[in-house]
Amino acid sequence: MSSNQPGFSTLAIHAGAAPDAATGARATPIYQTTAFAFDDVDQAAALFGLQAFGNIYTRITNPTTAVLEERVAALEGGTAALAVASGHAAQLGVFHTLLQPGDEFIASNRLYGGSINQFNHSFKNFGWNVVWVDMADEEALKNAVSGKTKAIFLESLANPGGVVIDIEMVSKVAKAAGVPLIVDNTLATPYLCRPIEHGADIVVHSLTKFMGGHGNSMGGIIVDCGTFDWIASGRYPMLSEPRPEYQGMVLAETFGNFAFAIACRVLGLRDLGAAISPFNAFLIATGIETLPLRMQKHCDNALAVAEWLEAHDKVEWVQYAGLASDPCHALAQKYLPKGAGSVFTFGVKGGYEAGVKLVSSTGLLSHVANIGDAKSLIIHPASTTHRQLTDEQKTAAGAGPEVVRLSIGIEDVADIIADLEQALAEI
Amino acid sequence: MNHERYDDTYIRGILDEVKTIAVVGASANTVRPSYFVVKYLISKDYDVIPVNPGHSGREIAGAMTFASLTDIDRPVDMVDIFRNSEAAMGVVEEALELDPLPKVIWMQLSVRNDEAAKLAEAKGVKVVMNRCPKIEYARLCGEIGWAGVASNVISARKPKLQQGFQRFGINRHTKAGQ
Known part of the structure; x- marks a missing residue:
């Protein structure tokens, strides 16, 4: 066998999905359970302190959902992923981790209407302010950047018109501004486009669409590209400041190039609660095989x-x-x-x-x-x-x-x- | 030895071979990465020896701490370095004074000192740089996937279940060459 990395189709089928450790089941089992038994008190403490890998409660992690997460991370070329209840929940999780009240983010004006609603109305209630820009206009994009800008958001292939944005141009503007570029890759999927290769720092999906592919399950995902240096930036306190929830742990220091995905999980999903059902994760992971x-x-x-x-x-x-x-x-x-x-x-x-x-x-x-x-x-x-x-x-x-x-x-x-x-x- | 990229077989071989690991720069602060590594490696049944002159004679995660490598009372298979790249040279020089020699010098994520690596390799000591043994173990055994992290390992063999429900070991076949 060669030392080459597995190809896209091989990853679509195998990434994340070894035979089940306990039973040898070759298909991914549906772990339809809320909680997981601890081996002992010491292991339980290590899990709660994020010192060990393992499962506590399906709102935070689940072995069926983990297969979906690792599979999408592999297909996108990211370091880690967090699956959630819908594409909207993925966007909420991303911005909850990046923004403080009073912050701004720049978004392409060519977006799915549901995202336009979420950014214009629900996000306003959190004090997160969207600045809309026509991303075909590089000067307009550059002029929209301010001291309050914390992120730039676009769809690689915009719904409904099928508009394609010049991702590399936007990535250069994001890097100059020192902010992460978030790309919604729902309509393209990593089969057609891998935004990480064009400078994206975070990728989100509604898995409900082509990834699941059969119109039967809601789901969303956040992919950490592992490319943004949160410590050097210092503008994202959820990642670069000691967290009181975890005895002063600095997540970017502890989890390195997959810290964003971990932060979205242990600070965002843990408290916001929009977990995906393991059954949906199973159906979507199965859909991704094809x-x-x-x-x-x-x-x-x-x-x-x-x-x-x-x-x-x-x-x-x-x-x-x-x-x-x-x-x-x-x-x-x-x-x-x-x-x-x-x-x-x-x-x-x-x-x-x-x-x-x-x-x-x-x-x-x-x-x-x-x-x-x-x-x-x-x-x-x-x-x-x-x-x-x-x-x-x-x-x-x-x-x-x-x-x-x-x-x-x-x-x-x-x-x-x-x-x-x-x-x-x-x- | 190319230190830009390591084959999984090389890393798995090291983690399978070593039993005693000295962690230089281990912290007693339970939210520091070096504490995480000590605790995790102990849970994988390694004999872990924290090295920290400010904490010698006291325990870290249940393991007795020594002031320096040369103070350790038993042979060390692997020296894991939680110091910056420049300071790694001094640690490697001290490690190469040990008798018997350690089998492996391991430098943590972001730590790389090519000159020190050459010194060690000239004495037949294997070197890993800019990696974390906790992440590598969790990646190869499959546990890291529980946190949604890409293991970059695919396998048609089931993970090796250690004691309990939620502990995997690293001995299994994976797609070769990864």
Whole structure:
């Protein structure tokens, strides 16, 4: 056998998942338990003091969840990971560890609408202030940095428009500002893009989407890239100051290049409580075993559907970075060479009424507010996810009256196209 | 010897071979990394000897502390150095005065002294630098994965369960060459 590191597909199946130590079970067992018996009092004390590795309580660690964590850390090329209840919980955990009341962070204005809500409203209650920036504009990004800036956040492949951000440019700005770069890699997955290779310090995911891949389990994860020097920075007291919860321990000193993931676990998850269920962790970890196969099929199908739509006479426009005509195509070629994902939008002729008619007429594509399922999904944002907004706000958010969002699944592409063809004929 | 990267077989061989480990710079402060290492290695059944002149004659995590390497009353298989890179030279020179010689000189994470390493290797002593034996043991045995940390080890062999429910040992086959 060679001394080479295992490849991506091998890691997707094996990382984190040796046979069970107690029984030899080859599939990962579902440890559906709240608590774990201590070997003795001394071991219990060592576990509570973070001096030993082991399990106490499923809110903090669980052996099934640990398999998922190690697997995603390996696939992203990070040092460690922390799985939580959802992508939103992952974002909460990251910012809880980084920010103090009155701090700011810069976020790309091209984000999933749920993240825009979380940053604008819930985070405001904690005194964490978001500064929105168009990250296609390098000068605007640089000008947004202030003495209060503690982090920069972007999506590698933005939902819903499939916009690709120049991660390396943003990373340079983050390094100059001395703050970590956080990348939400949900739509790309590490199969298409590994943000750590382009300068990310922290990666987050909604595992609910392509990572799990089957639309059956909520989950989120925080990946520590091990690249940020918390001690040298000194601006992140959760990591670089003695912690009263742990008798004055300095987490960055004790846990080195995986201290961020540990801090999110033992200071964040421990107290915030958004733990993932071991059963969900099992389903998502199992889904990841086929991630390389699924993602390539998602991308191949999406490109074929986008090309077909682009030539259809009832379609005004298609926004998909995989198309040569798309403004993000060059960035997609650089950051996502294997494919531009499978979530994209198009404009249907006939505006709002035509959009409603189209999503009401599909027989194979499911009309749901989700993405990243094995099944093909369709939604008309103006009449659903974005209906509370004014017309102007809808257009600014990329959810104008004519916009339809697709999440192309892994069915036979001829069947997906045939269903869209008959639905477009109903308009 | 390339000290940029170590094969898992090299590290596992060392951790499997040594029984007695002197930890130079061990702290009695229970939240310091050096205390963690002493406590963890004791839990893995190593004979750990803390070395700290300010604490000699007293115990750290139940192990008696000595003032210097040369004061230790029994042969030492491995010297683990919790001092800065510059100070590591003096520790290595003292370690190489021991009779019998230690089998291994180990310098902790962020500690590296190539000149000292050459001195030790010239006498046939194995050297590891810029690594932590606690992390390496936990990585190779699989325990580190419980904390969500990437072990960079994959294996189709089950971890070796030591005593109790939550203690693994390092003797198992893994994908070769890692």
